[in-house]
Amino acid sequence: MTQGRFISFEGIDGSGKSTQAALLADQLRDLGHDVILTREPGGSVGAEEIRSLVLEGDPDRWSAETEILLFTAARRDHLERTILPALAAGKTVICDRFADSTRMYQGLSRGDLRSLVDQLHSLMIGREPDLTVLIDMDPSVGLARAKSRQTSEERFEDFGVGLQQQMRQGFLRLSKEFPERFVVINGVDDKEAVAGDVLSAVTPHLQKGLNA
Structure with missing residues (x-):
């Protein structure tokens, strides 16, 4: 059986990446693809439990180093229990966020810890998506959208527009660092149409x- 394809979606909060990931899943299913739509943090029972720990509560609840360990643990469980079995079965996996988000949110914005993120990724994950779709958007527009959702997962949104500006520039730099993997889509x-x-x-x- 042909190995499946792994597609991730990235972008700042409110960029529309979750909506676009779901729309792509529907489009590909209509075209006859067997698609698994998943998300990070989450996507498996254990990873969903960790999700509630890292996305809810006070913005200063965890140090950046602790967050990196939590996200890596969630990603490992997600990889073992959801992503790799689906790919082995020849399915297309579409994931709302993957390691690039950790490179940005924990590795860049909360200290110069990108090298630590990459070391843990190499040791414990060892897999990049085949394709990463970056939905690009002005941070002020994206944050306003994110705040309007009124979800309980507001911890990173509460860091404000300054963080989102850092993230946008960081994601765009990543798209140049890994041009063979990234495509950048205007999300406005x-x-x-998007x-x-x-x-x-x-x-x-x-x-x-x-x-x-």
Whole structure:
């Protein structure tokens, strides 16, 4: 059986990446793909338990180092129990956030810890997505969208627009660091137009995987 394809979505809070991940999953299913839609932190029973620890509560609840360990533990469980089995079965895995978010949120914004994130990733995860879709958006617009959701997972949103500006620039730098893996999509249009742009960008990568 052909190995499945692993697609992640990244972007600042409120960029629309979760909506676009779900829309892409629906589009690919309509085209006949067997798709697993998942998220981070989360995506497995153990990882969902860790999710509530890291996304809720006071912004200063955890140190950056503790967060990195928690996110890595959640990602390892997610990888073992959800992602790798689905890929081995030939499915397309679409994940709302993956290691790039940890590189940004914990490795960059809360101290110069990118090297620590990468070391733990190499030791415990050892896998990057085949394709990462970065939904790019002005941070002030994105944060306003995120705040309007009124979810309980507001801990990182409470760091404010300054963090989101750092994150946007960091994600764009990552897209240049890993150009073979990233595609950058402008997220300011209506969601249907953005979804069309995402599908157009993803399709050649899926075809490449089928022909490999």
